[in-house]
Amino acid sequence: MAYLRFKALETVGNRETVKVTVPSIKASDYYGSNVYSTEAMRQTLSNAVLKKVITAIEKGEKIDSSTADAVAASMKAWAIEKGATHYTHWFQPLTDATAEKHDAFFEADENGRAIEKFKGSALVQQEPDASSFPNGGIRNTFEARGYTAWDPSSPAFLMPNSSGTNTLCIPTIFVSYTGEALDYKTPLLKSLAAIDKAAVEVCDYFDKDITKVTATLGAEQEYFLIDKALYMARPDLIMAGRSVFGHSPARGQQLEDHYFGSIPPRVNNFMVDFEIEALKLGLPVRTRHNEVAPSQFEVAPTFEECNLACDHNQLLMDVMQKVAERHNLKVLFHEKPFSGINGSGKHNNWALSTNTGKNLLGPTSKPKENLIFLTFFVNVIKAVHDYADLLRSSIATAGNDHRLGANEAPPAIMSVFVGQTLSEMLDELEKNGNIKIDKGDNVYMKLGINKIPEILLDNTDRNRTSPFAFTGNKFEFRAVGSSQNSALPMTVLNTIVAETLTKFKEDVDKQIKKGTKKEVAIINVLRDYIVASKKIRFEANGYSEEWVKEAEKRGLSNVKTTPEALDFFSTEKAVKIFAKHDVMNEREVHARHEIMLENYIKKIQIEGRVIGDLALNHIIPTAIAYQNKLITNVKGLKDLGLEKESKPVIEIIKEISKHISTIQTEVEEMTEARKKANHTDEARKRAIMYGSEVKGHFETIRYAVDKLELLVDDEDWPLVKYREMLFLR
Known part of the structure; x- marks a missing residue:
C-alpha cells in the first residue's frame, strides 16, 4: 500500500498541464450549440407546430401525437447532423445521480436495410425497468414497468461521448406503472405549478397584468479537486466519497490565503474546459473562484427558471466529472471530504419573477411597488417559520451531517437573516397601530415603506452563518449539501411558500369582505405575519453557542442528525400540505421518507465497512510492522548497554500498542453494532442505530489512526496524506 502511495505521488510529480483550445473568445459564438433550443426548433419546425x-x-399543456411526431423528426435530424448515434430519456431517479438508457436511432427494415428512426412516441414516452431504482415500497421487484415522459420545458441536449459521437438526451419525468413519482423532477414541476397559481392570485391585488409567476434559481456549486492518481490510492474516497482517516496537515486554511486567491494553472485549465462544455449545453456558468479550503473551488451560474436550473446543476456535475478525467483530476462533491477544513455546499439562490418582468423579491424606490415586495418578502419568512422543520428535512443527508453547524456552514437550526435595514423596517411595521386611509398614497407614507433604500443590495450584508438569508433581491438557502439534487429542497420551498400565499389571500379576503380597504387589509395581515414569524429571524452569528441557547428559548428545533430530521418529512402536517397542492400524495411522501432513510443507512454502512477494511488490513499491519522495527531497535540499544536511551523508543512502542488495541476493539464493536442494526426490520430504528451505535465508533477509530500517522515512519505509511492531496498545483 505504501508503494501505491509513493507511485501515485511520483505520477503527480510528472503531470503536465492539459492544454485547452477555446472555440471562440466570444462565448456567444458557441453558447447553446449542443441544445435543441427554441431557435433550433424555429429553423426546422413549421410555425403552427x-x-x-x-x-x-x-x-x-399536453402535446398531441402529430406535434410530437413533427418535433421528433426535427430533433432527430438536428441530432444526427451533429453526430448523434443514440438517444436517451435523461431522468433523475431518487439516487445521487441521473439515469439514462441509450437506444440507437438505427433500425433494420423488413428487407434488412439500415434506417434511422425516431418517432414521436419514442420522444414522448419510454418504458425503462423501474424495479431496481429506489421506490420506497411503491413497486415490487417483479413489477418492473415504469415510464419516462418528456418534459418539453427542459430542452433536449447532446452529450459528447469519448468515442467522438454524441447522444441525444431528452429530459423526462419518471413515474411508476401506477402513476406515482419515482423521481425528483415530477414533484418539482408540481410545486412550481402550485407556487405559480398561489402567487398570481396574490399579485392580482397589485397588478392584474401579472398572469404567471416563475420561481427562479441560481445554484452555486462548491467542490474539491484532487489528482486522479492520489484519489485512486485512497480506497475511502473511491468507496465513500470522503476520507475516513487523515491527520490535519500543519498548514490548512488558517492563513486564509486560498479564498479568492490566484487559481492554479492546472485547475484554471480544467475550469476553462468544463465551462466550454457547459456553455455548449446552455448552462449559463459565469463565476469561478477558489473557496476557503485548500483545493476547494466554486462555480456559479446566472439565474434560470427553477426546473431548468435543477436540471442544469445535475448536468453540470456530470460534465465536471467527465472533463476532470481529461485533466487527470477527480471532482469531490461530498459535503465533507476532508476533516479539519471546510466542507462544501450548494447555495440555492431563489426568487420569484413575473411575466411582466418584475422580481417580486426586488424592492424599489416606489412605495406602491414596495408593498408587493413586502407582501412576498414577509410571506416567505412566514413560510420558513411555519415549516422550518420540513425545510430542515429537505437537506438532511449523511454527508450534510458532517458539515452542518461545523463552524463552516449554517447550523441545523433553521433561521432567516434579512439584514439590519429590513429588520428595522419590519419592526417598524409591526409597531404601527391601526391605519386609516383618506386618499392617495398616505398609507405608504405613514408606514414609511417609501423609505426602503433604493439600492438595497448595499444595505443587506451576507451572513454566511445563516441557513436562509435575504441577499438584496433573493433568498439564499445555504444549507443545501453540495452533492444533493436541488430539486428536493426547492420542491419543499415552493410548496410551503405556495401554502403561505394561499393562506395570506384567504386572510386578506376575509378583511376585505368585512369592508376593510384592500391596502389596509394587506398591511394588517402582513403585520400579523411579522409578529407570528418573528422568532425565526436572527441577525447575528449562527455559529455561536449563544444562538443555540437562544434558539432553544424561542422553541426552534435543533435536530443535528438525519434520521431524526427526516421524521419531519412525513408528519401529518407535511403530508397534508403536499397533498393539498397536488405535489405528492401520501404514498409518495412516505415512500420518499423510506428511501431517504435507506440511503442514509447505506452511506453509513459503506463508511463503516471502509473504516474496518482500512483499519484492519492496512493501518494495523503497518503499525505492527513499524513497531517490530522499534522493538529490534530497543534490543540493539540494550545490547550496547544503552538501556536509558531505549526508554523513549519503548514509550513510542507502548503508544502504538495502545492505539492498535483501541482500533481493534472499536472496529469489532462497530461491526457488531452494524450486525445488530441490520437485524432491525424498521427502517427508522435501523437508521437511528446506524447514526448512533455504528457511527459512534467512527471518530474514536479515526483519532487512533490519525495518531498512528504521526508515529509511524512516513516511508511506511500506506495512505496518501492530507498534505499530499490538498495542495494541488
Missing part, C-alpha cells in the same frame, strides 16, 4: 410546443412549455 412551433406555436403548439411553446404553448405547451409555457402553460404545461
Whole structure:
C-alpha cells in the first residue's frame, strides 16, 4: 500500500498541464450549440407546430401525437447532423445521480436495410425497468414497468461521448406503472405549478397584468479537486466519497490565503474546459473562484427558471466529472471530504419573477411597488417559520451531517437573516397601530415603506452563518449539501411558500369582505405575519453557542442528525400540505421518507465497512510492522548497554500498542453494532442505530489512526496524506 502511495505521488510529480483550445473568445459564438433550443426548433419546425410546443412549455399543456411526431423528426435530424448515434430519456431517479438508457436511432427494415428512426412516441414516452431504482415500497421487484415522459420545458441536449459521437438526451419525468413519482423532477414541476397559481392570485391585488409567476434559481456549486492518481490510492474516497482517516496537515486554511486567491494553472485549465462544455449545453456558468479550503473551488451560474436550473446543476456535475478525467483530476462533491477544513455546499439562490418582468423579491424606490415586495418578502419568512422543520428535512443527508453547524456552514437550526435595514423596517411595521386611509398614497407614507433604500443590495450584508438569508433581491438557502439534487429542497420551498400565499389571500379576503380597504387589509395581515414569524429571524452569528441557547428559548428545533430530521418529512402536517397542492400524495411522501432513510443507512454502512477494511488490513499491519522495527531497535540499544536511551523508543512502542488495541476493539464493536442494526426490520430504528451505535465508533477509530500517522515512519505509511492531496498545483 505504501508503494501505491509513493507511485501515485511520483505520477503527480510528472503531470503536465492539459492544454485547452477555446472555440471562440466570444462565448456567444458557441453558447447553446449542443441544445435543441427554441431557435433550433424555429429553423426546422413549421410555425403552427412551433406555436403548439411553446404553448405547451409555457402553460404545461399536453402535446398531441402529430406535434410530437413533427418535433421528433426535427430533433432527430438536428441530432444526427451533429453526430448523434443514440438517444436517451435523461431522468433523475431518487439516487445521487441521473439515469439514462441509450437506444440507437438505427433500425433494420423488413428487407434488412439500415434506417434511422425516431418517432414521436419514442420522444414522448419510454418504458425503462423501474424495479431496481429506489421506490420506497411503491413497486415490487417483479413489477418492473415504469415510464419516462418528456418534459418539453427542459430542452433536449447532446452529450459528447469519448468515442467522438454524441447522444441525444431528452429530459423526462419518471413515474411508476401506477402513476406515482419515482423521481425528483415530477414533484418539482408540481410545486412550481402550485407556487405559480398561489402567487398570481396574490399579485392580482397589485397588478392584474401579472398572469404567471416563475420561481427562479441560481445554484452555486462548491467542490474539491484532487489528482486522479492520489484519489485512486485512497480506497475511502473511491468507496465513500470522503476520507475516513487523515491527520490535519500543519498548514490548512488558517492563513486564509486560498479564498479568492490566484487559481492554479492546472485547475484554471480544467475550469476553462468544463465551462466550454457547459456553455455548449446552455448552462449559463459565469463565476469561478477558489473557496476557503485548500483545493476547494466554486462555480456559479446566472439565474434560470427553477426546473431548468435543477436540471442544469445535475448536468453540470456530470460534465465536471467527465472533463476532470481529461485533466487527470477527480471532482469531490461530498459535503465533507476532508476533516479539519471546510466542507462544501450548494447555495440555492431563489426568487420569484413575473411575466411582466418584475422580481417580486426586488424592492424599489416606489412605495406602491414596495408593498408587493413586502407582501412576498414577509410571506416567505412566514413560510420558513411555519415549516422550518420540513425545510430542515429537505437537506438532511449523511454527508450534510458532517458539515452542518461545523463552524463552516449554517447550523441545523433553521433561521432567516434579512439584514439590519429590513429588520428595522419590519419592526417598524409591526409597531404601527391601526391605519386609516383618506386618499392617495398616505398609507405608504405613514408606514414609511417609501423609505426602503433604493439600492438595497448595499444595505443587506451576507451572513454566511445563516441557513436562509435575504441577499438584496433573493433568498439564499445555504444549507443545501453540495452533492444533493436541488430539486428536493426547492420542491419543499415552493410548496410551503405556495401554502403561505394561499393562506395570506384567504386572510386578506376575509378583511376585505368585512369592508376593510384592500391596502389596509394587506398591511394588517402582513403585520400579523411579522409578529407570528418573528422568532425565526436572527441577525447575528449562527455559529455561536449563544444562538443555540437562544434558539432553544424561542422553541426552534435543533435536530443535528438525519434520521431524526427526516421524521419531519412525513408528519401529518407535511403530508397534508403536499397533498393539498397536488405535489405528492401520501404514498409518495412516505415512500420518499423510506428511501431517504435507506440511503442514509447505506452511506453509513459503506463508511463503516471502509473504516474496518482500512483499519484492519492496512493501518494495523503497518503499525505492527513499524513497531517490530522499534522493538529490534530497543534490543540493539540494550545490547550496547544503552538501556536509558531505549526508554523513549519503548514509550513510542507502548503508544502504538495502545492505539492498535483501541482500533481493534472499536472496529469489532462497530461491526457488531452494524450486525445488530441490520437485524432491525424498521427502517427508522435501523437508521437511528446506524447514526448512533455504528457511527459512534467512527471518530474514536479515526483519532487512533490519525495518531498512528504521526508515529509511524512516513516511508511506511500506506495512505496518501492530507498534505499530499490538498495542495494541488
